[in-house]
Amino acid sequence: MSTDVLNLNLRVWRQAGPNATGGFKTYRLNGVSTHMSFLEMLDVLNEQLIAQSEEPVEFDHDCREGICGMCSLMINGQAHGPDNATTTCQLHMRRFKDGDTITIEPWRAAAFPVVRDLVVDRSAFDRIIQAGGFVSINTGNAPDGNAIPVPGVKQEVAMDGAACIGCGACVAACKNASAMLFVSAKVSQLAILPQGHPERNTRVINMVAQMDKEGFGSCTNTSECEAACPAEVSVAHIARLNREYLRASIFAEA
Amino acid sequence: MNALLRILSLPVHLLAKVPGLGPFVKVLSTTVGQKILMALTGLSLCGFLVAHLGGNLKLYAGEQSFNDYAHALHSLGPLLAAAEVGLFAMFALHIGLAISTAAMNRIARQKDYAVKETKQGVFILPNGGASNWMMLTGLLILVFLATHIMDMKLKANPGVDYSAAMNTEKIVANEYHAVKAVLSTPLNAAIYMVGLVALGIHLSHGVRSALQTLGINHKRWNLLLKLGGILFAWGIAIGFMSLVVWAMSYKG
Ligand code: HEM
Ligand code: SF4
Ligand code: FES
Numbered sequence: 001m002s003t004d005v006l007n008l009n010l011r012v013w014r015q016a017g018p019n020a021t022g023g024f025k026t027y028r029l030n031g032v033s034t035h036m037s038f039l040e041m042l043d044v045l046n047e048q049l050i051a052q053s054e055e056p057v058e059f060d061h062d063c064r065e066g067i068c069g070m071c072s073l074m075i076n077g078q079a080h081g082p083d084n085a086t087t088t089c090q091l092h093m094r095r096f097k098d099g100d101t102i103t104i105e106p107w108r109a110a111a112f113p114v115v116r117d118l119v120v121d122r123s124a125f126d127r128i129i130q131a132g133g134f135v136s137i138n139t140g141n142a143p144d145g146n147a148i149p150v151p152g153v154k155q156e157v158a159m160d161g162a163a164c165i166g167c168g169a170c171v172a173a174c175k176n177a178s179a180m181l182f183v184s185a186k187v188s189q190l191a192i193l194p195q196g197h198p199e200r201n202t203r204v205i206n207m208v209a210q211m212d213k214e215g216f217g218s219c220t221n222t223s224e225c226e227a228a229c230p231a232e233v234s235v236a237h238i239a240r241l242n243r244e245y246l247r248a249s250i251f252a253e254a
Numbered sequence: 255m256n257a258l259l260r261i262l263s264l265p266v267h268l269l270a271k272v273p274g275l276g277p278f279v280k281v282l283s284t285t286v287g288q289k290i291l292m293a294l295t296g297l298s299l300c301g302f303l304v305a306h307l308g309g310n311l312k313l314y315a316g317e318q319s320f321n322d323y324a325h326a327l328h329s330l331g332p333l334l335a336a337a338e339v340g341l342f343a344m345f346a347l348h349i350g351l352a353i354s355t356a357a358m359n360r361i362a363r364q365k366d367y368a369v370k371e372t373k374q375g376v377f378i379l380p381n382g383g384a385s386n387w388m389m390l391t392g393l394l395i396l397v398f399l400a401t402h403i404m405d406m407k408l409k410a411n412p413g414v415d416y417s418a419a420m421n422t423e424k425i426v427a428n429e430y431h432a433v434k435a436v437l438s439t440p441l442n443a444a445i446y447m448v449g450l451v452a453l454g455i456h457l458s459h460g461v462r463s464a465l466q467t468l469g470i471n472h473k474r475w476n477l478l479l480k481l482g483g484i485l486f487a488w489g490i491a492i493g494f495m496s497l498v499v500w501a502m503s504y505k506g
Contacts (some may be wrong), residue, residue: 097261176359217362
C-alpha cells in the first residue's frame with residue numbers, strides 16, 4: 001500500500017445535545033490521504049457516516065486557514081493537535097501514522113458548554129469582549145493615518161496580542177480552564193495603543209468581572225496556555241493584565 | 255465543592271459590610287484579586303522565612319549566641335505576639351485562598367478530558383513541573399508546620415526528650431538544647447526533611463509565579479527572575495535542612 005494513505009481508528013465524543021449524556025464512539029476510517037487537513041479527514045468521516053445513515057459528527061469550522069478560531073478540537077489531549085502554533089484546520093494528516101487511534105474531544109470548560117458532539121458554545125468570549133474589548137470611535141472624517149504617533153516597538157507588542165484569534169485553546173489546555181491568556185491579549189493590545197486609552201481603566205475591570213461571571217478559572221502561571229496557543233500569544237500579556245488591573249484599581253480617577 | 259466555596263467566602267461577605275472596606279474587598283475578591291492576595295501573602299511568608307532562617311543560623315555560632323538571640327526575641331513580649339498573630343493571619347489567608355481558588359478551578363473545568371497531553375517541554379518534576387504540585391507541597395508544608403509548632407513553640411511532642419533543655423536553673427527552657435532535642439529525633443528529622451523539600455518545590459514555582467501575578471515580567475529580566483526564584487527557594491530549603499543534618503550529627 002502506498003505510504004501516503006492512512007487507515008485510522010477515530011475515537012470521537014458524541015453528544016446529541018447540550019443536556020444529553022455523551023460518550024465516545026470509535027469509527028474505522030480507511031484510505032485517508034496524508035495530504036488532507038484534519039478537518040478534511042473529518043469531512044470524509046462524515047461522508048462515510050451519512051452513507052451508513054448515521055448522524056454526521058458535528059464540529060465547528062469556518063475559514064479553514066487559521067484565522068477565524070472556530071476549529072476547536074482537542075486531539076489526543078492537545079488543543080488543536082500536536083503541532084505548535086497551528087490550528088486544527090492547519091493540521092495535516094501526515095502528522096499521524098497508519099493504524100493510529102485518534103481521540104477527539106470538545107473543549108472542556110463550564111463556561112464553554114457542549115452544544116452537540118464536538119461543538120461548544122464560546123459566546124462567553126463574546127460577552128467578555130462586549131464588556132470592554134473595544135475602542136470608541138467618533139464618526140466624521142477619517143483621521144490622518146499618522147496623526148497619532150505609535151512607536152514601532154509598541155506596535156509590535158500590541159500586534160502580538162492582537163494576533164489572538166479567540167479560539168479558546170488557552171482555556172481548553174489550562175488545568176484551571178482559565179481565560180486569562182485570551183482576556184490579557186485583548187486588554188494588553190488596547191492598553192498599549194493610544195487609541196485604547198480612553199477606556200483603559202474601565203476595560204480591564206469590566207473584562208475581568210465578566211470573565212469571573214462566566215465561570216472561568218484563575219491563573220496559576222502554569223503557562224500551558226502559551227504552549228497551546230496557535231497564535232503564540234505570550235504570558236507576558238497576563239502580567240500586563242495584572243499591572244493594568246492594579247493600576248486601574250488603585251490609581252484610576254474613577 | 256460549591257458548599258466549600260460558600261463557607262470560604264463568608265469572611266469576604268462580612269468584611270464587605272465594614273464601612274470603608276467595600277472597595278478594597280471588591281478589588282481583591284475577583285480571580286485576579288485573589289491571586290494578587292495569594293502572591294502578597296506568599297511573598298510575605300518568604301520574608302518571614304528569611305528572618306527565621308537568619309535567626310536560626312545563629313545555632314552555628316554556639317549555645318550562648320543562640321540563646322541570647324532567643325531571649326532577645328522573647329523579651330519583645332507583646333510585639334512578638336502581634337507578629338505571631340500577623341503571621342498566623344498570613345498563613346490563614348494564603349491557605350484559605352489556595353483552597354478556594356483550587357475549588358473554583360475544579361468547577362471551571364467541569365469535566366476532565368479522556369486524554370490530556372502538554373506542549374510544554376520536559377520538567378525535572380513529572381506532571382508538568384512545580385506549578386502542578388503547589389497544593390500537595392503546600393499541604394506537606396502544613397503538616398510540617400503543625401509538627402513544628404507542637405515541637406518548638408509548645409514543646410509538647412511526646413516523642414521528643416526535652417530533658418536536656420529543661421534541666422537548667424533558668425525558668426525559660428534552654429532553646430539551644432530544645433532545638434537539638436527536636437531535630438535529632440529521627441521521626442521529626444524525617445518529617446522536617448520532607449516538609450523542607452516540599453518548601454523548596456513550592457517556592458521554586460511560587461516566587462516567580464507571585465512576581466508574574468504582581469505584573470513583573472520583562473523579557474530582559476525573565477531568565478534572571480526565574481533562576482533567582484529557584485535559587486532563593488532552594489537556598490532557604492537547604493539552609494533549614496543543614497540545621498537538621500547538623501543536629502543529627504552533632505555530639506555533645
Ligand atoms: C501551609 C500551607 C500552604 C498551602 C496549602 C499553600 C498552597 C499554595 C497554592 C495552592 C498556591 C497556588 C499555586 C498556583 O498558583 O499554582 C500557592 C502559591 C504560593 N505559595 Fe503557598 N501554600 C502554603 C504555604 C506556603 C508557604 C509557607 C509559603 C512561603 C513561605 C508559600 C508561598 C507561596 C507563593 C509565593 C505562592 C505564589 C502565589 C502565586 O502563584 O501568585 N506558600 N501556595
Ligand atoms: S490567546 Fe491564543 S489560545 Fe487563547 S483564544 Fe487567543 S489565539 Fe486562542
Ligand atoms: S477553521 Fe478558521 S481557524 Fe481553523
